[in-house]
Amino acid sequence: MSQEKYIHVVVATGSWDQDDLRYRRHRFAEYLRQKEETEEVIWVCPTPVRNDQRFRKLPNGIMEYQIPDILPPRIFRFGRYLDPFYKNKLNELKIYLNERNTFKHVLWFTFPGFPLLAELTKWNKIVYDCSDLWAAPIGGKQSLVMKWREKSIHSAENRIINESNSIFCTSDFLHETVKKNPFSADKDVHVLENGVEFNNFNESQVTGDHRLTSLPKPVIGFLGGIKPKLDFELVKKLAVTYPDWSIVFIGPDGTNGSEEFKELLKEQNIHWLGKVDPAIVPEYMKAIDIGILPYKESIYNRAVFPLKLFEFLAAGKPVVGMNLPSTIKYQEPGVYIYSDTNDDFISSLTDVASEIGNPLLIEKRIEAAKEKDWKNIFNQLYSRGLDSKL
Structure with a gap:
């Protein structure tokens, strides 16, 4: 038959x-x-x-x-x-x-x-x-x-x-x-x-001439559509607090001409790279030191489960997020930090920055993503x- x-x-x-x-x-x-x-x-x-x-x-x-x-x-x-x-x-x-x-x-x-x-x-x-x-x-x-x-x-x-x-x-x-x-x-x-496409993000390698390798470390990054649901004022506060850090946005501008995003781009340590081929997104994940999910408080964001959480973790990168209650259950020190306030968000990044390369934490991050x-x-x-x- x-x-x-x-x-x-x-x-x-x-x-x-x-x-x-x-x-x-x-x-x-x-x-x-x-x-x-x-x-x-x-x-x-x-x-x-x-x-x-x-x-x-x-x-x-x-x-x-x-x-x-x-x-x-x-x-x-x-x-x-x-x-x-x-x-x-x-x-x-x-x-x-x-x-x-x-x-x-x-x-x-x-x-x-x-x-x-x-x-x-x-x-x-x-x-x-x-x-x-x-x-x-x-x-x-x-x-x-x-x-x-x-x-x-x-x-x-x-x-x-x-x-x-x-x-x-x-x-x-x-x-x-x-x-x-x-x-x-x-x-x-x-x-x-x-x-997450686990193997793609876990096994990807960064070439020596990657465009992110020349930026001052740590490199803090957001990848994905840049939309009004993101808290650009929070990221600006982070940029001003740590002028020696590199903060990178990778993705198309979907803000419909947001003045907040335009103002953010005036900061010297903010880098917007535009959209990249989806096939090389895993390589960019590997080149970043810390992933961020800086969302606004809104009814819309209460329902969001971000695509990038497990992609960052599969790449072995720690993540700091905010105003994404759907992700709270995955918080773990050195792996995923969930912040309740702007100050907590910035201080959490400070703590995470000191443990980026910890091999035990890298393994924990990867394990958290493997089943997803x-x-x-x-x-x-x-x-x-x-x-x-x-």
């Missing part, structure tokens, strides 16, 4: 190569693509650019299906959550899936966009992999526009939760939030935190998602 084949549709926040960043959803889509029983993976995503060609084949073999926003400016992204603004843009995808009705169809929502997809075809399973408190303002600020946006996202997310067979959350806070939702009353809701390999996490996501009750 021939094996049943699956077409997996992954609903993503943007095009595959947007910002050249790799999130959980990218790694999971590639995991699905490599499964023996997978016929095809389709990456469904919004795009601010109008394109007559909806489908495009990515170099990794995944098919991308683009749904253009009403207009390019960010303010028009509300159309991703309201059916009339995208319904007709799903027609080609519907035809494509219906022509392949001999395969099992699985829908994976990774953000609460395009909820009408749940009615597009007869899905064998619908799964919601929730990684953020999507309706909350990322910078912590609220406005009339943001309140309307919040209402639209809540409505879309409620529909997705209601239609899903199984739901996964990347933090305990998200899990508690989803469990309180009346639409999740009879759903399987699990916590599966973010992980993405393959282990995705094996659970896949098996539980497909085995969930209808």
Whole structure:
């Protein structure tokens, strides 16, 4: 008997190569693509650019299906959550899936966009992999526009939760939030935190001419999208307190012109290197002495489980974080330090700086990350998602 084949549709926040960043959803889509029983993976995503060609084949073999926003400016992204603004843009995808009705169809929502997809075809399973408190303002600020946006996202997310067979959350806070939702009353809701490509980050080596090796030590670093959820005033205070330390930001600017970030870059010991190829991010992790997760206090950040925590640890680097309650349970001296105040954050870095190369602590950091390999996490996501009750 021939094996049943699956077409997996992954609903993503943007095009595959947007910002050249790799999130959980990218790694999971590639995991699905490599499964023996997978016929095809389709990456469904919004795009601010109008394109007559909806489908495009990515170099990794995944098919991308683009749904253009009403207009390019960010303010028009509300159309991703309201059916009339995208319904007709799903027609080609519907035809494509219906022509392949001999395969099992699985829908994976990774953000609460395009909820009408749940009615597009007869899905064998619908799964919601929730990684953020999507309706909350990322910078912590609220406005009339943001309140309307919040209402639209809540409505879309409620529909997705209601239609899903199984739901996964990347933090305990998200899990508690989803469990309180009346639409999740009879759903399987699990916590599966973010992980790490362990071997890549553990085994990577730094070349002698690496661009970070010439900076004064210690090199304190943040890698990832630079967004309003970060506390730039805190990092500026750190830069002023320790002018001889090097503080590095590596990643694209997603601050929408933040004046705080612009002011931070005026400090002589702050270095913003821009975005780098995801393939060499492990090398940058190895070149940094201490990783930082300097997040603001906000409702949004209470739900965040940062991708970089276990990546830093797999590279043997200590980490100091703040305003990320989902990570408190992983704190351990010399491994991961969780700070409650700005002063604690800065003093913790002072303590950690004296133990960077301690071989016993390096081993502890690596051990803390070893069990968090993405393959282990995705094996659970896949098996539980497909085995969930209808």
